[in-house]
Amino acid sequence: MKETKIFEKPKSMIDVTTHYCPGCTHGVAHRLVAEVIDELGIQERTVAVAPVGCSVFLYNYIDVDSYEAAHGRAPAVASACKRLLPDSVVFSYQGDGDLASIGMAEIVHAANRGEKITVIFINNAIYGMTGGQMAPTTLVGQKATTCPLGRDPKLAGYPIRMCEMLATLQAPAYITRVSVAKPKYTIKAKEALKTAFQTQIEGKGFSFVEILSTCPTNWGMRPVDATNWLEEHMMPEFPLGVFKTPE
Amino acid sequence: MGKRFLMKGNEALAEAAIHAGCKYFFGYPITPQNEIPEYMSKKLPEIGGVYLQAESELAAINMIFGAAGTGKRVMTSSSSPGISLMSEGISYIAGAELPCVLMNVMRGGPGLGGILPSQSDYFQATRGGGHGDYRLLVLAPSTVQEAVDLTMLAFDLAEKYRNPVMVLADGFMGQMMEAVEFRETGTEGLPDPAEWAVGYMKQRGSRALIKSLYLDPEELEAHNWKLQAKYAKMAEQEKRFESYMAEDAEILIAAYGTVARIARTAINELRGEGVKVGLFRPITLFPFPYDPLENLPASVKQILTVEMSCGQMVEDVRLAVGKDRPVSMYGRVGGMTPSVDEIKDQVRKALGR
Numbered sequence: 001m002k003e004t005k006i007f008e009k010p011k012s013m014i015d016v017t018t019h020y021c022p023g024c025t026h027g028v029a030h031r032l033v034a035e036v037i038d039e040l041g042i043q044e045r046t047v048a049v050a051p052v053g054c055s056v057f058l059y060n061y062i063d064v065d066s067y068e069a070a071h072g073r074a075p076a077v078a079s080a081c082k083r084l085l086p087d088s089v090v091f092s093y094q095g096d097g098d099l100a101s102i103g104m105a106e107i108v109h110a111a112n113r114g115e116k117i118t119v120i121f122i123n124n125a126i127y128g129m130t131g132g133q134m135a136p137t138t139l140v141g142q143k144a145t146t147c148p149l150g151r152d153p154k155l156a157g158y159p160i161r162m163c164e165m166l167a168t169l170q171a172p173a174y175i176t177r178v179s180v181a182k183p184k185y186t187i188k189a190k191e192a193l194k195t196a197f198q199t200q201i202e203g204k205g206f207s208f209v210e211i212l213s214t215c216p217t218n219w220g221m222r223p224v225d226a227t228n229w230l231e232e233h234m235m236p237e238f239p240l241g242v243f244k245t246p247e
Numbered sequence: 248m249g250k251r252f253l254m255k256g257n258e259a260l261a262e263a264a265i266h267a268g269c270k271y272f273f274g275y276p277i278t279p280q281n282e283i284p285e286y287m288s289k290k291l292p293e294i295g296g297v298y299l300q301a302e303s304e305l306a307a308i309n310m311i312f313g314a315a316g317t318g319k320r321v322m323t324s325s326s327s328p329g330i331s332l333m334s335e336g337i338s339y340i341a342g343a344e345l346p347c348v349l350m351n352v353m354r355g356g357p358g359l360g361g362i363l364p365s366q367s368d369y370f371q372a373t374r375g376g377g378h379g380d381y382r383l384l385v386l387a388p389s390t391v392q393e394a395v396d397l398t399m400l401a402f403d404l405a406e407k408y409r410n411p412v413m414v415l416a417d418g419f420m421g422q423m424m425e426a427v428e429f430r431e432t433g434t435e436g437l438p439d440p441a442e443w444a445v446g447y448m449k450q451r452g453s454r455a456l457i458k459s460l461y462l463d464p465e466e467l468e469a470h471n472w473k474l475q476a477k478y479a480k481m482a483e484q485e486k487r488f489e490s491y492m493a494e495d496a497e498i499l500i501a502a503y504g505t506v507a508r509i510a511r512t513a514i515n516e517l518r519g520e521g522v523k524v525g526l527f528r529p530i531t532l533f534p535f536p537y538d539p540l541e542n543l544p545a546s547v548k549q550i551l552t553v554e555m556s557c558g559q560m561v562e563d564v565r566l567a568v569g570k571d572r573p574v575s576m577y578g579r580v581g582g583m584t585p586s587v588d589e590i591k592d593q594v595r596k597a598l599g600r
Binding site for chain 2: 043044045047049056059063064065066067068069070073076077078079080081083084085088105106108109
């Protein structure tokens with residue numbers, strides 16, 4: 001019987017061990033991005049922008065032209081790069097502290113200008129790299145090192161829903177929220193990433209994929225418990241779905 | 248002589264950048280430099296370039312980071328408070344060794360300060376502004392024509408050293424009108440961006456990585472020494488200054504930019520009265536031309552530094568002159584300007600006349 005290889009590491013993924021914690025879903029999201037880059041055949045014209053956060057080392061794992069951006073500023077870096085190199089495929093890959101806190105102005109205005117870039121937004125409801133502080137997406141009651149008694153909305157407001165907020169803007173072409181917590185979600189997440197990149201390649205405008213992700217280390221949970229917690233607690237607050245569909 | 252145009256300083260700066268091959272501008276409105284982005288917003292789309300008004304100076308400088316990473320000629324302009332906001336991004340650009348041109352049309356500070364001309368950002372321009380051990384190449388024009396010439400030079404120097412270059416002008420230069428001409432330019436002998444910029448992966452066979460993070464301290468130290476070697480080369484090769492009537496001077500006025508121009512008129516008038524006074528005008532503020540002040544003619548007995556600041560460049564003048572000769576300082580600030588008469592009085596006072 002002839003052997004057929006049906007599964008391998010994506011070509012655009014660098015063959016190294018990642019620095020991510022056990023059970024972290026960054027690795028899954030990275031792989032999906034690399035698979036989509038391979039399937040679309042765009043490795044040599046893709047540009048990644050990785051800002052401050054756990055994913056700043058994205059460029060150690062995905063083999064494409066890359067920028068390391070200042071905290072929150074990736075959409076500004078990506079906007080300019082894409083305007084100067086219109087044939088390239090430019091994406092930023094940002095965490096929730098980066099995108100929804102310090103970088104709120106840059107993401108809103110890049111979306112509002114309808115920049116032909118793709119933004120991948122990893123929402124794990126906490127600051128990962130700095131060690132588990134409260135994020136703008138931290139759930140009410142969820143404990144973090146800077147809200148040890150749980151997030152109190154009287155003091156810290158409520159979790160920000162980025163997809164819903166950006167969907168109020170006229171310019172963005174594609175806005176969706178997916179997850180990679182379990183395989184049934186991961187399959188849809190890959191489809192969303194592919195749609196997002198295609199939206200950009202076809203010149204339709206700004207595309208935004210929020211990926212609900214786990215951070216077992218800073219949540220203080222075992223990886224399996226973390227995936228269940230995401231389903232039970234994050235999904236009701238951040239419902240999966242498509243908020244804007246490319247025309 | 249080529250064709251001459253009567254232009255407002257800010258517009259001449261913008262046109263000089265276009266003449267130098269800059270087709271990409273990112274910025275945010277702030278007085279007194281608004282004619283630069285306004286000019287760019289009209290002209291750049293006509294030549295297939297990009298003008299983009301950022302949502303803030305923070306975004307603008309990070310757009311410059313993204314644009315400069317493609318190896319194309321890019322610039323932004325701002326004024327003092329806006330440059331403060333950009334300083335973090337300038338540090339990243341210096342750390343990642345990206346070429347770009349920054350214009351600071353200085354106004355009075357601190358804080359919101361005022362909108363009138365000033366030179367109070369000398370420290371910020373020459374000592375950093377942002378965090379970390381980095382240097383900008385800083386060019387200080389004294390006339391609108393020189394602002395044009397130095398802007399065009401700035402793009403070449405930025406590419407030669409892969410370093411941000413700042414053109415440090417002031418509100419006078421931005422707002423006054425003068426006749427200017429634009430020289431022809433080329434990019435022969437400058438490094439090819441295909442060697443390092445994004446967008447050349449296919450051609451190069453490997454990807455580009457634009458970064459400034461080195462978590463390994465040995466690597467970060469090596470990166471710093473590499474940058475320092477570059478700054479040392481700039482200090483060796485790029486110092487520029489002008490002397491005026493300095494050979495037989497008893498007293499030398501040290502001034503740059505608009506103040507040097509006012510001082511020149513004062514010197515002409517004082518010379519008419521028989522006062523032996525000359526001018527030392529740095530054109531590059533980093534690298535500062537220390538050598539001529541370290542080796543002054545024997546006739547020079549003292550130095551008077553005049554600035555539109557409370558005394559910033561005077562620290563470099565004192566570093567160069569040492570204790571051999573007295574160095575005094577006269578400054579007007581907040582948008583106030585030293586007049587010709589005030590400078591003449593200061594010279595007479597210094598000479599005890």
